[in-house]
Amino acid sequence: MRARHREHGAGTDPALRELEQELRWRLEGEVRFDLYSRMLYSTDASNYQIEPLGVVIPKTYDDVRWTIELAAKHQTPILPRGGGSSLAGQAVGRALVIDTSKYLNQLLEVDPVARVARVQPGIVVNQLNAKLRKYGLMFGPDPASADRATIGGAIGNNASGSHSILYGMTSDHVIAAHTILSDGTEIIFQEFKPDELAARAQLSTREGQLYRDLLALRDRYADAIEREYPRHWRRASGYGLKELLREDVNFARLLASSEGTLAFGLEYTLNLVPRPTRTALVLLQFDDLVLSMEAVPLILECEPSAVELMDGLLISLTRKQPGFASQIAFIQGEPQAILTVEFYGESEAELAAKVERLQQHLTRHGVVQDPIPVFDPARQADVWSVRKAGQGLLMSMRGDAKPIACIEDVSVPVEHLAEYVREILRLVAENGTTAAFYAHASAGCLHVRPLVNLKSVDGVRTMRALTEGALELAIRFGGVMSGEHGDGLARGELNERLFGPTLYRCMKELKAIFDPAGLMNPGKIVDCPPMDQNLRYGPDYRTVDIKTYLSFERDGGFARAIEMCNGAGVCRKLGAGTMCPSYIATRDEKDTTRARANALRAALAGRVLSPQHFTDPRTYEVLDLCLACKACKTECPSSVDMAKIKTEFLAHYYRAHGTPLRARAFGNIHLINRLGSRVAPFANLAARSPLGRLGKRALGVHPERELPRFARVPFDRWFRERPAPAGDAVRGPVVYFHDTFTTYNYPEIGRAAVRVLEAAGYSVTIVERRACCGRPMLSKGLVEGARRLARANVESLAPYARAGIPIVGTEPSCILTLRDEYQDLLPGHPDVEVVARNSFMIDEFLAQQLERGELSLPWREEPGPKVLFHGHCHQKALIGVKPSLAVLRAAGCTVEESGAGCCGMAGSFGYEAEHYEISRKIGAERLFPKVEEQPPDVLIAVAGVSCREQIGHFTGRRPLHLVEVLAARLALAAHPAGVAVRAAAD
Template sequence: MTDLRRAARLLRERVDGEVRFDAGSRAAYSTDASNFRQVPLGVVIPRTIDAAVDTVAVCHELGLPIVPRGGGTSLAGQCTNEAVVIDFTKHCHRLLSVDADRRRCVVEPGIVLDDLNRQLAPTGLRFGPEPATHPNCTLGGMIGNNSCGATAQRTGKVVDNVVSLDVLLHDGTRFRAARLSEHEYDAVAGRTDRVGEIHRALRRLRDQHGDLIRTRYPRIPRRVSGYNLDSLLPEHGFDVAGLLVGSEATLVTVLAAELDLVPVVRARTLVVLGFGSIGEAADAVPHIVEHEPIALEGVDQYLIRDQQVKGMNPDALAELPEGTGYLLVQMGGEDADEADRRAEQMLRALGTTDHAPDVAFYDDPAREHELWQVRESGLGATAHVPGKPDTFEGWEDSAVPVDRLGDYLRDLRVLYEEFGYAGDTGPSLYGHFGQGCVHTRVPFDLYSTEGVAAYRRFLERAADLVVSYGGSLSGEHGDGQTRGELLPRMFGDEVVGLFEVVKGLFDPDDLMNPGKVVHPAGLDEHLRLGGRWAPKRLRPLAFGFPDDGHSFTQAANRCVGVGKCRQLTHDGGSVMCPSYQVTREEEHSTRGRARLLFEMLDGHGDGPITDGWRSTEVRDALDLCLACKGCKSDCPADVDMATYKAEFLHHHYRHRLRPRADYATGFLPSAAMVIDRLRLAPAVNRLTSVPALRRIGTRAAGLEDREVPRFAPQTLQRWLRTHRPAREAGRRGTVLLWPDTFTNHFHPEVGVAAVGVLESAGWGVTMPSRPVCCGLTWLSTGQLDVARARVRHTLRELAAHVRDGGLVVGLEPSCTTVLRSDAVELMPDDLDARRVRDHTVTLAELLTGHTEGWTPPVAPAGVSALAQVHCHQHAVLGWDADRDLLERTGIEVERLESGCCGLAGNFGFTAGHGAVSEACAEQVLLPRLRAAGPGTVVLADGFSCRTQIHELDSGGREAIHLAQLLDNLSAERPPGYRTTTDP
């Protein structure tokens, strides 16, 4: 038995990297995006490529198996193993060189595809293959799986775009794998070391079995199954690099890769074709392929329905033509005219066949991007669909010849029906139809022994079906453990025997990702669930978890491993996951935290986390969760880590003392009420403005030493008591303006401005006269008993107003989110909680959706603004109404793709979080503010966002609330005018 303590000690002594054999790290890497789970021995995160070499050397010395890992999104179990995981993504992600003239570059394996292409953008070149996971997949992982994506229609698979690989064997042998001319082969084969031995053996294998390989390998563009023995054939130039691409870390560790690049397509046009069924759409594919589209994707009505149910891509779905099966055909050209012309030629030719479709034609890049999201959202859209059973991988990427695709889809549907997997709701069929590749997720029952047995029988039958069509078990995602056992059905025993020979040449001790592809574990072994999975019962819960059957177990099992939370940018206004973007740590991604929560359930009885709610590993992983709620909207599986964190902390600290910061920030509303009642604001402000006293106070409270927000000398509630309403106020009725703690006690000028705007729009304004709070600070710190009491008090204060149909206007996005979402989740059976949810609106929603005939004030010409949208507004409330309202003022507004500001309520104030908080702000927000013109207005409705900008923006820029902007325009003050004086 391996002495893991000794292994960890030797690795720390000899490797320049982060060596982690702790329970939390092992739990975070226990699975990928597949059905399988194997807890690793440990994790090594090398700081350099040389450190990765040293890692392998120590593992070889100790006889430890290894798994080099990229983005961890593999769908067949390639990235999960009882081995030492080598994660390249945190440090080994450099673009080493670019030769634009030769259209080549050299990269380290941890570089993310989108990051690579961003760096290549000035050259006009890019790496061609682009899987749907392009924001977070790495080149090392793409090479391991021989990835493809929609762009493979034009550029081919990864194997078609790799020039050479710098590879390492488990025994430390390192060499350059490449396509070799006869002269180059003779030089390598003449060596007396292992490199020469391997090349000579590969040449013998090719010469002796070339005809067998040609016979048994399907001649289709999407054959990804098996080792690429065909790359050794003379017609492919004895390409050893090609052989190693797609070997799924079972042969070598890739240390660097030289890649071919392709020119960026200058102009694209998208045509969406609607057909009577997905089979009819597939029948038309061969006729479209003749016109050389750069992408050709298929989507059926079940995928569309899943996205509609989950509220995904609504604008794009509304643009689809008539039909129940769709083809997305993208044409490219040097300019828009050429792309359009090629699309029109394709449509004219298609009209002369028996496959005339309904057509929607797009040449607006923004609209094309939205429609493309319909296809790229496939995996997430088909997971955890309300009203449908859970779906799983297993048969998600088979491929057949394009001229047989329609018949294959029809027969596959029959097979679904035979096994009881088909119905009025799917499963959906979609994929890269231009190359015959079909994606699907099947509602296997992986919770019972009988269901697992049916899963096995189905995969065996499906394998026989695709082979009968001359196809491949895998057309993109690889074999791993899901399909490794089925390879003899596709290739025959003799070719699989050649795979074993190759495995023996490169990895005679079976220490490279054992149990995958060659000598594979059974497709029903190491299941993440399975008939014997028996998670701990964790009750009673504080939240209701209504979308998960009131089960924390189901909530923790939501993550399907797609890894969108690991993307490094905020493209499209996404927020998830700010802590990962700063740390690049798996356990600080939404996915990593979900994995730890899953392991906390200890459903297999052999997991690394055994102490349930008391787990320090889970607590530490959740510590850097900002509770921004970005995952609530951005995660395709609807993981809501902010709620999971609050639930966990509630139980973790139950009947125990909490960290001091939880009391200091959690009870802030109570403290603010006392300070107001005793008129202590001026004294408190004077004390906290003295640096020495502030440092003593923040340290005692467990807080970061940062500027303490100043209490207003008069609260909003006090101001309203003496306020004389405007003459036009009340003609539309009365709204209740919610006096959240932050507006009421710190920034009442925001509320004053809101009252002015509301009254000028014809609304009367009322407000609770007694101190109130929504419970946000107790929610975010997991003090849920107190939070529930506060929410209950709030509901009593609002009940009469909302029962009469009155609207509640929220100004602070985080507090408004509590009224719109958290309160119901905390008290799911409370009718008043639902009424408050349904009657709570933002200021922009009230003015655009409930104030008919009102015209917003118009800004002077040339006014521009930057908008930092609060995370909770992005995730729950939405910003569409704000965008519409701002457009009507004539202001040119740029919504910053900055994600979370980094303060996130109590997060940025808690000791130990300062560096991460500031790093979040430095990603996009602060640099963009520094680059903005001096007259640019900065909009930030969130108190946290305004506070972060106030403290960290070196230019001294101050942000204002939407209410202040509108009030300024009405009063003909400068749009960015801001006052902090006594209202």
């Protein structure tokens, strides 16, 4: 059934309208009851979708207090939410969402001696650990989503992760919690001795009443808890009733695995653990999944810090994903399972001894493998990144059948693990499907993802059959349905059967003690709806068909390309990587890749939105801050290509609303630059005159921005008129694809490229009538124009490519368009593939020869300069920066990669007045400080014009293209023109 679409605020409900008005009057933070905000918060990383009543993004504790008080007044449910990365549907519901991730995200206090930290709920786990690094401490639980999951969410789920055999679960690290109950009462929960608790229970306050009721609950159910509660320690199912039986009770620990159903946490005091000094990994390959599970108890006898599983399906998918394939290149053959065994140690010798002990122990017990020890921290990080990306990598499978979360978190004692896996394989086969296995073998907690199509009636039935079958196995083997992901909407229905009627009744009474009105995230843990309701897809899911401008055949269509976003929220990650630049700047859910996919999917499917919203200006607003950096294509494990999706959307949007002048101008920048270069002195003078300022205002260009100057002698003219190169070309011909900006704005880059290629022994030619690559048009949705340019380029370049002549470029967004977008612009064109296969970035081209031992350049003998290199986003997404670093080092430079994400320019984006400040904030996050801390003698090198302009504008440093740095390193005797290049570099 299609949802009715309430366009404005709280719709027609007078009570909700009154609540919204009161919230707006009282709160400093953001109050969002509009249709789009409700849509954006209607999903998490689960199979479920429920439209909330509204969204509050509090800035202060008083904002939270007022929100809860007013919600209680109006009897409105509330739903605490962090990163929205929950896999079981905990973060969706018909409630008022309170999102703490944007503002209430600080580390408030650290006591390094006591190893304690006080934090706000919205702080991301990895960000907390980054702040704790200087103390040599960290928060022990490490969920795979730690780069975007908040502490509040980790507590709500009782998160754990790979190292739970050392650190236990989040509940083991909660010392105190400053909370607000659903009636507005504030209580600080902490550990009490029995006499202290008895004294507090005598208070005539709400707090006293709560303690009296909890003690009475303990008295009524102590025997049942002792007798019937699951023994397995790795538990996130149900409430932590065992906490009631401790002699020194700490009700703060009850909040772990409560999924926000008991109280709202304002602050948490957490236990910290020492950061490990050194680590080593041992990879064990198995030809049989069950045999690998049989080895786990033996491995645990060697006291590792973690034992993680990746099965054959996950390994296969990783090898197909460009952003992750290289990270497991050392895996040989086609193993059906790999166990990653980790050891901590204080020295390399200690680690080597532990690795040797493991090998001997396995050999002694007949588990003969060819272990792969990994001591290098960078390679270890690669292995962990693949393992932690497991769920997303599995969801990268194309088609309607997906590896869904339904039995993906069952946790059983390790001694039963092999038998459990054998039975799960049988269960999956009986239901006519297959499954992927990964996660925490050391704790008996496996994430099992069966391949199911939830868009069909049979698929939904299969989901229920698999889940109920897994429940029977969990009970049989003394386990629980969730080892860390929680119950949510996926498993909450089963808690009465899992725990039995007595303990389930105890849980319902516990919920009522904390939340008598049932306002805290209702429908989770107890009194849950059926697992097959509220599905994001389901048998009634349909999308409207639209005729696309680009080909989405490889994705199975435009809608399925959008549906590749599974909601895991990797685009919200903070720290390493590029994705998602706009979210990093705004910390707003609206500016994530997930939000953009949600908006388009909701419109096409008529879920919350309607098909008419596909080209609505508010949909445009959701996609507006996408920089088309392509990071999501690589860094998102599901390979959501939002740059391509945005191009398609803009084409439809401008067809509906008309194409703005600015979009046409920037899309045709190659024509503007060609004309400007022909009258360069006048054009440069005019651009910096009052006339130029008027022109910038008319185009919506920010007044502080200066457009690149036009070259008096464009590159192609220089190339035609230059003297014939001295010496013979011993390596054959190469085509230099001279991009628009190199040709008309920065011809020195092209001259440097020619010098380097000729010094390497190549005869350089250019295609005089080559067209613009089309990337500027694609960025503005001008697809038909880009298609004409692509066809012209393919036809002119194909003869060279078919002859095996390399096509080399210096601008990543141009040369890589030939390899990426052309296949979608010209599907089926016989020459597109051969052009793509023979097109290279110049550093990539040289690095390939370097790797083969074929690169022979006359480098100067003296040591080269220190270089800080910043890669272009498209380069990082499609080929990486290793080639750039390799050739700069080969030239004798000492190179450091910036480690920063997007510079924030993104073609025309940073020039546009309304985007200027966001553009600055993106660069200021990591890049600008890194550049500004460099001494004057360190060269700043880049690969793209956007980065060059952005760094120069905001830092005052003049970056060089990396090929300019290479040209400056050529020996003068072999390359007389190197004097000019060296001068430019200096």
